[in-house]
Amino acid sequence: MAAPCVSCGAAASYRLFxxxxxxxxxxxxxxxxxxxxxxxxxxxxILRLRHTTAVTRKNVAAxxxxxxxxxxxxxxxxxxxxxxxxxxxxxxxxxxxxxxxDIDRAIVYLFPSGLFEKRARPIMKHPEExxxxxxxxxxxxxxxxxxxxxxxxxxxxxxxxxxTYGKLLDVEKHQDQLQAKGLFSEKTxxxxxxxxxxLIKEELEExxxxxxxxxxxxxxxxxxEKLSALPCGAAKExxxxxxxxxxxxxxxxxxxxxxxxxxxxxxxxxxxxxRKTAKAEAVVYGHGSGxxxxxxxxxxxxxxxxxxxxxxxxxxxxxxxxxxHDVTCTVSGGGRSxxxxxxxxxxxxxxxxxxxxxEVEWMRQAGLLTVDPRVRERKKPxxxxxxxxxxxxxx
Amino acid sequence: xxxxxxxxxxxxxxxxxVRRRPLRLHLVQAATPGPAGPSGRTLWSAAAPAARExxxxxxxxxxxxxxxxxxxxxxxxxxxxSLRSLFDARVHLGHKAGCRHRFMEPYIFxxxxxxxxxxxxxxxxxxxxxxxFTAHVAYRGGxxxxxxxxxxxxxxxxxxxxDCGEYAHTRYFKxxxxxxxxxxxxxxxxxxxxxxxxxxxxNVFEPHVAVRDAAKMSIPTVGIVDTNCNPTLITxxxxxxxxxxxxxxxxxxxxxxxxxxxxxxxxxxxALYRLQAQEGAKGRSPADSSPGxxxxxxxGHSP
Numbered sequence: 214m215a216a217p218c219v220s221c222g223a224a225a226s227y228r229l230f231x232x233x234x235x236x237x238x239x240x241x242x243x244x245x246x247x248x249x250x251x252x253x254x255x256x257x258x259i260l261r262l263r264h265t266t267a268v269t270r271k272n273v274a275a276x277x278x279x280x281x282x283x284x285x286x287x288x289x290x291x292x293x294x295x296x297x298x299x300x301x302x303x304x305x306x307x308x309x310x311x312x313x314x315d316i317d318r319a320i321v322y323l324f325p326s327g328l329f330e331k332r333a334r335p336i337m338k339h340p341e342e343x344x345x346x347x348x349x350x351x352x353x354x355x356x357x358x359x360x361x362x363x364x365x366x367x368x369x370x371x372x373x374x375x376x377t378y379g380k381l382l383d384v385e386k387h388q389d390q391l392q393a394k395g396l397f398s399e400k401t402x403x404x405x406x407x408x409x410x411x412l413i414k415e416e417l418e419e420x421x422x423x424x425x426x427x428x429x430x431x432x433x434x435x436x437x438e439k440l441s442a443l444p445c446g447a448a449k450e451x452x453x454x455x456x457x458x459x460x461x462x463x464x465x466x467x468x469x470x471x472x473x474x475x476x477x478x479x480x481x482x483x484x485x486x487x488r489k490t491a492k493a494e495a496v497v498y499g500h501g502s503g504x505x506x507x508x509x510x511x512x513x514x515x516x517x518x519x520x521x522x523x524x525x526x527x528x529x530x531x532x533x534x535x536x537x538h539d540v541t542c543t544v545s546g547g548g549r550s551x552x553x554x555x556x557x558x559x560x561x562x563x564x565x566x567x568x569x570x571x572e573v574e575w576m577r578q579a580g581l582l583t584v585d586p587r588v589r590e591r592k593k594p595x596x597x598x599x600x601x602x603x604x605x606x607x608x
Numbered sequence: 609x610x611x612x613x614x615x616x617x618x619x620x621x622x623x624x625x626v627r628r629r630p631l632r633l634h635l636v637q638a639a640t641p642g643p644a645g646p647s648g649r650t651l652w653s654a655a656a657p658a659a660r661e662x663x664x665x666x667x668x669x670x671x672x673x674x675x676x677x678x679x680x681x682x683x684x685x686x687x688x689x690s691l692r693s694l695f696d697a698r699v700h701l702g703h704k705a706g707c708r709h710r711f712m713e714p715y716i717f718x719x720x721x722x723x724x725x726x727x728x729x730x731x732x733x734x735x736x737x738x739x740x741f742t743a744h745v746a747y748r749g750g751x752x753x754x755x756x757x758x759x760x761x762x763x764x765x766x767x768x769x770x771d772c773g774e775y776a777h778t779r780y781f782k783x784x785x786x787x788x789x790x791x792x793x794x795x796x797x798x799x800x801x802x803x804x805x806x807x808x809x810x811n812v813f814e815p816h817v818a819v820r821d822a823a824k825m826s827i828p829t830v831g832i833v834d835t836n837c838n839p840t841l842i843t844x845x846x847x848x849x850x851x852x853x854x855x856x857x858x859x860x861x862x863x864x865x866x867x868x869x870x871x872x873x874x875x876x877x878x879a880l881y882r883l884q885a886q887e888g889a890k891g892r893s894p895a896d897s898s899p900g901x902x903x904x905x906x907x908g909h910s911p
Contacts, residue, residue: 356618356798361770
């Protein structure tokens, strides 16, 4: 009985709200009509409807930006801590030393979820990670704002610009003083630019808890670059490094197998590779004359096409080790070109053990260590091939 | 047709833009804890003996606020500068005669080799009025906003504002910052009570938008107007050079000193009144006689 009334009440209030926005007179008419309609059904619901309309009207502005009060966040943190202790007790572990990883594992155990979207699965994290960071109220009891750049609108960004510019001026003054004393030396020892990058706009926005425009961000980075171009002391380096993030070099993840030694003391290394449906395994020996044996047959006989043989030679040619290694390999599946590609990858991976880290990085950049992801695309119905359509006839 | 003034939440300093109401005492209440009676309770929660205390506190706050208004130069701002110091800071140098604004002609002394020279005697008078007004605003706890759009002095002005505990805006001025403040800055924001323009023009040599907006929002302005500026909308124009570094540094120093002096004076006066009120309360409890200590304001001001 209550459900239909509530739904009709909600619908009526929504209509009323919309009507109110467009024109007050029309709203009034709608309100009267709705009131009459409700009076026919249940007299007591009108009061509730009146209350609902007032509430919806007032809360429009609030709904646009959900602001979490400080008290609300504090309550959430308390609830989280209590919940953490309960969870620890449930799992039979010590509540004092219950870490976030333990919480995650416990949740995965207690609420197994088959959902594919990881973000839709149940989580239990500290409220600071869930609720977005927000600005507390910016002024005191007497109405005076706390920050001296409050009236600019973007106080954190502009105060950061002010601070950075201040540092730039200090550095220039210091340089002038040194030059006056004659102690100025032209050496510019810049920090290694490779391996770190400037923060991106999103990271800066997160740091400042403020929205920025692209021009603001570009201006800030330009100022930082100007500052970092000047030679100066450790304090500035520390300031600038706050805005740099390290870039993880991809090849560090490359697992380089150590060299193995057989009975004669010859160093060798194995590598595996695949391309389309071909799978290959190669054993590269440390010393040799550049002989390559594929499936027990010399590569000149196995691969009659020069292109395939060139593919096999490429890793050695790249590292200038053409006649220095012997290779024994096996390959199966695929066609001739796919087998050649698989063998190339296997040999390059095996060669990583014989070679320095820099050369491994160069090989990676040359694409020798990347698996070619291209596979045959399936044929689709209604088309002749994967992409080829049937001949289009106008009539 | 009066727009919705956001300042209705906070009592505006000069009662500007707000309909007349009884003087709100919250500015003073926060500072003066009131006569510390034997129970140490606050003003409004006390019983019968406190019947006279509200009058006394309003009396005191009235005295604190009105006493400086009875003197023409309560804060003695005249001693901060002299004609000589203005001349040495090159405040008299204006732009070329071709850049002259028509309304600046009364303030120009003459022109030498096609460069306008500003009349420093008029400047001195206007500067004294402006500094005096700034001091009064600072004394009454008003929010002062330094505005400028010159990139050369932006850092200096922001430092000045920070050092005297006030606010600065030397960046791109967003459209409705003053006129649409509840939307841009927050629902119950308090607007500045005084705007100080160190450069009235923006980077394209047009009058700064804040001049017009402050006039719209009934916010008084103090502005350093050069020979190419329009002084009409500014409440306390100060004709002077705004391009030389020395001149701008001088003005920043002057404003900083006046504001600090006024705030210091306010702190002293409140401490003094608090002491007097305490003594008065102690004197009153044995003998319930004359209200408070009739101490005149014998502060070190020049008449």
